[in-house]
Amino acid sequence: MTEAIAVPLHARAGFAAILACVLAALAGLMFGLDIGVISGATRFIQAEFRMSDHAIEWIVSSMMLGAAIGAAVAGWLSATLGRKRSLILGAVLFVGGSLLCGFAWSPWMLAGARLVLGVAIGTATFTAPLYLAEVAPERIRGAMVSTYQLMITLGILLAFLSDTALGYSGAWRWMLGIVALPGALFLLGVLGLPESPRWLLLRGRRDEAMAVLDALRDDPETARREADEIVQQLRSPQHGWRLFLHNANFRRSVGLGVLLQTMQQLTGINVVMYYAPRIFAGMGFGGGAQMWATAIVGLVNVLATFAAIGLVDRWGRRPILYLGFAVMAASLGAVGALLQAGTPTHALQAAAVAALLVFIAGFAMSAGPIVWTLCSEVQPLRGRDFGIACSTCANWIVNMAVGASFLSLLDGIGTARTFWLYAALNLVFVACTRAWVPETSGATLERIEQRLMAGLPLRELGR
Numbered sequence: 001m002t003e004a005i006a007v008p009l010h011a012r013a014g015f016a017a018i019l020a021c022v023l024a025a026l027a028g029l030m031f032g033l034d035i036g037v038i039s040g041a042t043r044f045i046q047a048e049f050r051m052s053d054h055a056i057e058w059i060v061s062s063m064m065l066g067a068a069i070g071a072a073v074a075g076w077l078s079a080t081l082g083r084k085r086s087l088i089l090g091a092v093l094f095v096g097g098s099l100l101c102g103f104a105w106s107p108w109m110l111a112g113a114r115l116v117l118g119v120a121i122g123t124a125t126f127t128a129p130l131y132l133a134e135v136a137p138e139r140i141r142g143a144m145v146s147t148y149q150l151m152i153t154l155g156i157l158l159a160f161l162s163d164t165a166l167g168y169s170g171a172w173r174w175m176l177g178i179v180a181l182p183g184a185l186f187l188l189g190v191l192g193l194p195e196s197p198r199w200l201l202l203r204g205r206r207d208e209a210m211a212v213l214d215a216l217r218d219d220p221e222t223a224r225r226e227a228d229e230i231v232q233q234l235r236s237p238q239h240g241w242r243l244f245l246h247n248a249n250f251r252r253s254v255g256l257g258v259l260l261q262t263m264q265q266l267t268g269i270n271v272v273m274y275y276a277p278r279i280f281a282g283m284g285f286g287g288g289a290q291m292w293a294t295a296i297v298g299l300v301n302v303l304a305t306f307a308a309i310g311l312v313d314r315w316g317r318r319p320i321l322y323l324g325f326a327v328m329a330a331s332l333g334a335v336g337a338l339l340q341a342g343t344p345t346h347a348l349q350a351a352a353v354a355a356l357l358v359f360i361a362g363f364a365m366s367a368g369p370i371v372w373t374l375c376s377e378v379q380p381l382r383g384r385d386f387g388i389a390c391s392t393c394a395n396w397i398v399n400m401a402v403g404a405s406f407l408s409l410l411d412g413i414g415t416a417r418t419f420w421l422y423a424a425l426n427l428v429f430v431a432c433t434r435a436w437v438p439e440t441s442g443a444t445l446e447r448i449e450q451r452l453m454a455g456l457p458l459r460e461l462g463r
């Protein structure tokens with residue numbers, strides 16, 4: 001009897017599931033920590049370096065620029081270095097970037113350090129889901145996407161809480177530097193991972209691939225069958241760029257992914273994630289209250305994401321998106337109106353906070369998790385990596401534009417109009433959902449691909 005067979009079956013399959021969950025969790029957490037951590041620090045950075053609003057926008061946004069670059073090169077990196085080494089590289093850059101942020105002696109250095117951090121996040125947020133899809137047993141793949149989004153929101157919350165705790169002493173260097181600790185944990189976790197069997201087979205290293213699959217799957221028979229399937233798939237290799245040039249239907253699905261991520265970012269969610277304390281200051285709150293209110297934003301974000309996970313498959317993608325965009329439009333409209341009124345009384349102040357929290361909940365229950373799910377569902381197999389890389393890049397580029405323009409918008413057109421602008425965009429997205437977004441719940445990926453390639457309208461790709 002071989003050693004592989006001697007291991008209890010459920011124990012081995014359980015190990016693969018745990019491995020995948022832990023990685024999804026850690027990658028999501030890193031993503032969230034980085035999104036969240038800057039909001040509490042900007043006030044102190046601005047004071048120490050005597051920076052203008054415009055300069056601080058660039059400190060905030062340099063990370064997103066790095067992430068767009070990271071996501072763009074991650075496909076090539078993970079194909080040449082392998083998934084595991086790309087993740088290790090991401091983790092090392094993450095730890096290094098966080099430490100550099102903590103020690104930065106000039107605004108330029110801080111922007112550079114955040115750029116490095118961004119490259120790390122871009123690489124990890126592309127490679128981790130790819131790795132997961134390749135090692136996780138089929139039955140838990142759906143749960144992975146949800147775990148991932150939940151951990152993003154948990155990372156944001158943790159960053160807000162740590163910012164709140166450190167905010168009393170204004171220790172912005174600690175706020176940014178401390179993220180190196182979970183980064184080191186991520187690095188340790190990644191070092192312990194096996195290489196992806198799919199990548200090993202891609203490189204013709206069948207023996208090593210079989211050893212990994214044997215360790216991860218229920219029984220040697222399942223492992224062998226999966227290896228054969230992968231080899232079969234690899235016969236029609238991924239030529240995303242070539243497919244993009246020659247196939248109009250693929251261009252449509254890439255366009256849809258880019259549109260979905262653009263819509264997600266233009267809801268205005270990251271205006272709140274990056275500048276919440278500033279927004280609360282505009283509502284008349286003092287320093288400590290701003291930080292606590294920001295932490296509540298983080299908590300509502302986590303709780304509402306929980307709710308969404310239960311609804312995504314029951315209600316379907318389109319109804320949830322309609323509702324989400326409508327709720328976001330209405331709540332941002334209300335925030336704008338209340339800010340216009342100047343929130344002179346406590347009651348109006350409370351109403352403004354409540355409206356902002358409704359906006360967060362609206363996002364977290366809809367566009368937050370659903371856009372990531374849809375983006376991985378609508379691409380045909382042969383172009384999936386390329387399609388997802390394009391939509392992920394779009395997420396970061398538009399994310400950057402939002403982060404880099406918010407304070408200028410406040411200065412230029414005023415607070416109320418800025419929120420109304422985002423409210424109007426959310427209304428436009430209700431119409432975009434109606435025109436282009438397919439209902440993919442309950443549809444197999446093969447069916448979606450067949451209908452895409454048959455030239456059916458995008459909104460009819462699913463059911």
Ligand code: BGC
Binds near residue numbers: 270301369395399
């Ligand atoms: C978005 C991030 C956002 C986060 C908030 C994610 O789905 O891509 O940009 O900060 O949700 O929870």
